[in-house]
Amino acid sequence: MSQENAVDDGPVIPIDRALLETWPGRFRFPDILIRLVAAEPVPDRPADAAGLARAVLARAGGRPPRAVCEELLERGEFDAVAYVRTDCPDLSTHDREALGRKLEAARAAAGEDVRQRVRDLERRAAAAGVTLDGLDVTALAVRARSRKTAADSALNAAEDALAKRMEPVAVELRAWLDRQTADATAPAPGGGPTAKRVRALVQAGELVAARTLLKREPLGSPIPESAAPLPPWNPRWDPNRFLDYHLNPAAPRPPEFASWEAADSSGKDLLAAYDRLQKADSTEAAEAFAGALNCFLGGSGRSGVARRVGTSRFHHTYFDGLFGTDALSRLHPTGRVDLYVGGPGATAVPEQLAEQAPHIAVAPELTAQDYTDRQPTAVLSLRDLLRLVVLPTDRAAALLGILARQWPVTALIGDRATNLATILGNDPDAAWRTLRWITHLSLGGGHAVAQAMENCTAMDPALLRVMLRYAEHRPVSAGTELWSGADGGWQRDDALVLALQEKLVARCGDATAEAAWWAALAVGDPATGEASTEDLLLLVEVCSDWPGARERVRAGLDALVARGLLARAGEGAGEHVTVPRSGVVRMLRAVGEQQLTGLLARLRHTRDEQDAGRSDAPDGPRPPAGWTAWERNRFASVPALARLTSAERSGATDDELTAIIAEAEAELRALDPAALADSTEPSATELAPMLDLLAAQCHDQYPGTILDVRCPPALRVDVPEAVLRAVLYEVLDNAARVVTGTDTGLVQVLAKTESPEVLVEVQDSGPGLPTESRGRRIFALSAAGREQGRSGGLYRARQLLRAFATPRVEPELEVFESAHPTLTGAALRLVLPEHAQ
Numbered sequence: 001m002s003q004e005n006a007v008d009d010g011p012v013i014p015i016d017r018a019l020l021e022t023w024p025g026r027f028r029f030p031d032i033l034i035r036l037v038a039a040e041p042v043p044d045r046p047a048d049a050a051g052l053a054r055a056v057l058a059r060a061g062g063r064p065p066r067a068v069c070e071e072l073l074e075r076g077e078f079d080a081v082a083y084v085r086t087d088c089p090d091l092s093t094h095d096r097e098a099l100g101r102k103l104e105a106a107r108a109a110a111g112e113d114v115r116q117r118v119r120d121l122e123r124r125a126a127a128a129g130v131t132l133d134g135l136d137v138t139a140l141a142v143r144a145r146s147r148k149t150a151a152d153s154a155l156n157a158a159e160d161a162l163a164k165r166m167e168p169v170a171v172e173l174r175a176w177l178d179r180q181t182a183d184a185t186a187p188a189p190g191g192g193p194t195a196k197r198v199r200a201l202v203q204a205g206e207l208v209a210a211r212t213l214l215k216r217e218p219l220g221s222p223i224p225e226s227a228a229p230l231p232p233w234n235p236r237w238d239p240n241r242f243l244d245y246h247l248n249p250a251a252p253r254p255p256e257f258a259s260w261e262a263a264d265s266s267g268k269d270l271l272a273a274y275d276r277l278q279k280a281d282s283t284e285a286a287e288a289f290a291g292a293l294n295c296f297l298g299g300s301g302r303s304g305v306a307r308r309v310g311t312s313r314f315h316h317t318y319f320d321g322l323f324g325t326d327a328l329s330r331l332h333p334t335g336r337v338d339l340y341v342g343g344p345g346a347t348a349v350p351e352q353l354a355e356q357a358p359h360i361a362v363a364p365e366l367t368a369q370d371y372t373d374r375q376p377t378a379v380l381s382l383r384d385l386l387r388l389v390v391l392p393t394d395r396a397a398a399l400l401g402i403l404a405r406q407w408p409v410t411a412l413i414g415d416r417a418t419n420l421a422t423i424l425g426n427d428p429d430a431a432w433r434t435l436r437w438i439t440h441l442s443l444g445g446g447h448a449v450a451q452a453m454e455n456c457t458a459m460d461p462a463l464l465r466v467m468l469r470y471a472e473h474r475p476v477s478a479g480t481e482l483w484s485g486a487d488g489g490w491q492r493d494d495a496l497v498l499a500l501q502e503k504l505v506a507r508c509g510d511a512t513a514e515a516a517w518w519a520a521l522a523v524g525d526p527a528t529g530e531a532s533t534e535d536l537l538l539l540v541e542v543c544s545d546w547p548g549a550r551e552r553v554r555a556g557l558d559a560l561v562a563r564g565l566l567a568r569a570g571e572g573a574g575e576h577v578t579v580p581r582s583g584v585v586r587m588l589r590a591v592g593e594q595q596l597t598g599l600l601a602r603l604r605h606t607r608d609e610q611d612a613g614r615s616d617a618p619d620g621p622r623p624p625a626g627w628t629a630w631e632r633n634r635f636a637s638v639p640a641l642a643r644l645t646s647a648e649r650s651g652a653t654d655d656e657l658t659a660i661i662a663e664a665e666a667e668l669r670a671l672d673p674a675a676l677a678d679s680t681e682p683s684a685t686e687l688a689p690m691l692d693l694l695a696a697q698c699h700d701q702y703p704g705t706i707l708d709v710r711c712p713p714a715l716r717v718d719v720p721e722a723v724l725r726a727v728l729y730e731v732l733d734n735a736a737r738v739v740t741g742t743d744t745g746l747v748q749v750l751a752k753t754e755s756p757e758v759l760v761e762v763q764d765s766g767p768g769l770p771t772e773s774r775g776r777r778i779f780a781l782s783a784a785g786r787e788q789g790r791s792g793g794l795y796r797a798r799q800l801l802r803a804f805a806t807p808r809v810e811p812e813l814e815v816f817e818s819a820h821p822t823l824t825g826a827a828l829r830l831v832l833p834e835h836a837q
Helices: 017-021 024-028 030-037 046-057 065-075 078-087 093-128 137-146 148-183 189-203 207-214 239-247 255-260 265-277 283-296 351-355 382-388 395-404 417-424 428-443 447-457 461-471 494-508 511-523 533-543 549-562 583-603 631-635 640-649 654-669 673-679 687-701 721-739 775-780 783-787 794-803
Strands: 314-319 337-342 359-362 377-379 530-532 567-569 576-578 705-710 745-754 757-764 812-815 827-833
Touching (some): 024 065, 030 065, 030 078, 078 093, 078 137, 093 137, 093 207, 093 447, 093 583, 137 148, 148 189, 148 207, 189 207, 239 255, 239 265, 239 382, 265 283, 265 382, 283 314, 283 337, 377 395, 382 395, 395 428, 417 428, 417 745, 428 461, 447 461, 447 583, 494 511, 494 549, 494 583, 511 530, 511 533, 511 549, 533 549, 533 583, 549 567, 549 583, 631 640, 631 654, 631 687, 631 721, 640 654, 673 794, 687 705, 687 721, 687 745, 705 721, 721 745, 721 757, 794 812
Parallel strands (some): 359 377
Antiparallel strands (some): 530 576, 567 576, 745 757, 757 827, 812 827
């Protein structure tokens, strides 16, 4: 924006307003245009006439109308731009069209800024427990479309009023906190962890939460500001010297160490375990550190067995507790995280870790990366541990804050939009709090960043995922927040808006549906998104003279409704559709007609085709197994198992039991999966309890085998319990029999949701599949191959799964390529239909 020339405050000759309204040169003076399009002044008002004169004198000679319009757009004087477009004869047709698009986009951005600021004020008032005078969002958005400064003035006044109402409450809480701190018999430096949390909450405006803590009541819904912060570390301090202070209580200590004592014995044990890593590169040292970290975080499960990664100086293990709190459990339902522990001389992690899921690496000589690209490996340093052990509470949140800013944001939101939808859940308030935790942990962003994301995406998981992934690579200036008002907010981030547009368009599926979406967007009501189908089709006829355009777009509408991207209501002439509204959708409305015109031209020459196919390869059954509690699972799908159980309870003789066993084996050989599916009532099975039970039975059968089961709670699949038990038995038994003879046999079972599918991946630390049994041939081994004990029942398991297909999912058992550095054996994946809640 150009600067105004200085004008003396002395007397000027007033200029008649009516004269300027007809002056051809008025379009070269932005301040004249602003005054001319403003509300009518009081007749013969000297101040108005003098102001008009000063506007002329400030810009002697004026400027080209196009440059004037660009400046007016920057200043938010939208009515003045519209006035120039309509009345200025010096603008070319091209300039008028370009300015029209820019004007509509700028007006849309201003409206979104109003909505975002109002929502932010409402949230701040609710968090502070004070009232907010009613703000008419619609009226403010209309004012912003005329003059952004007019809406900003009203919002600034509302913000000042809210601050005045919050200040007495904040003063009261600070005084209350000071009294409590002074009354303490032995106050901690700075008032202790609770006092620090209260001050952080008051500073953030979370006055309701601060009052709750002062009353010594538990927070109902933890938020990032309520977590105990990590103490700041002085770069001049030597972490190893501080470690010596912890491990050698008799050694002289400087005064500053007083506030760095470990909060409890678990912190001291963790530091002792770390010190052991500096002296020994061993399985025992790695397992001891994993166990100490597990205990420090309050993990409920046992820490994992350690296995060396190839020929490196690192051991692979795992631990629980990082996602154990209610606030964080949504981000990683299984809670278990892989840990790579290195000993002396371990300065770099093995290269194959780059292909793994996000994990942690710790070694005395390992340092965190000094570049901005995020990697699956997050380094946990001694300095981090020293800052953590002083915390009596909120350790998991503090540790995750260290790790998540090294990981890609997908570590917290999953690889697909469906994963993020599951994480956010269906409760809007819980989804908002979860988004705040994600932005806080991964991006270091506060309330304003989450508010910008909510306004832009309306909490649409697919759009949120685009925005979060974009944000992790966007540099932020020191002292500012992402998409701050000083930068114009997300509305001025052209690259972000383009990325969101591409995601919205991609969801349409094809060019026909995309054209229908742009048409609905262009004619829809800006506030509600509702569009008359007839108006929509009329716009299609205006944008294209192609005779087939109308019918193609109508077909596209049907496709969008079927995919849930549009909602339809009414019939005949009253039929209308509704586009789900979000900030970015309202922004894109300005270019809807232009996009539609281009798409209709392309549709004359494009056709969409899709092909799909499957092939099967049958194999034969394997000989029956024995009859321990574990091996009975193999016969879960045949009626004879129930007869055997009943006979055992009634005290049947050995001969009678042997006869029933023979019947069970015969029934298993003759089992027809299709007939079983036809005769079985549809039912859902909860996956986690079944996997836990099977893991315990498998461990009893193969005592040398460790099963690492990672399954989200309450995950249900549309496969009958007996069938799923028989299938899982075959897969787990196949892995456990191979690794049971090794010293550190490990079978990992990882369950995850990729709606509408549930994937269960089973990997083991065995030698891997023989070359002749790769791919589909693992399901069709020869009799000799079966006798070697590597497969057999996998064929039956596969056929059982395929028989229980649903309209949305075809279940499958398949081999997949794994890049895990230590689980180098067989890798099998079960594809199961997720149970719709």
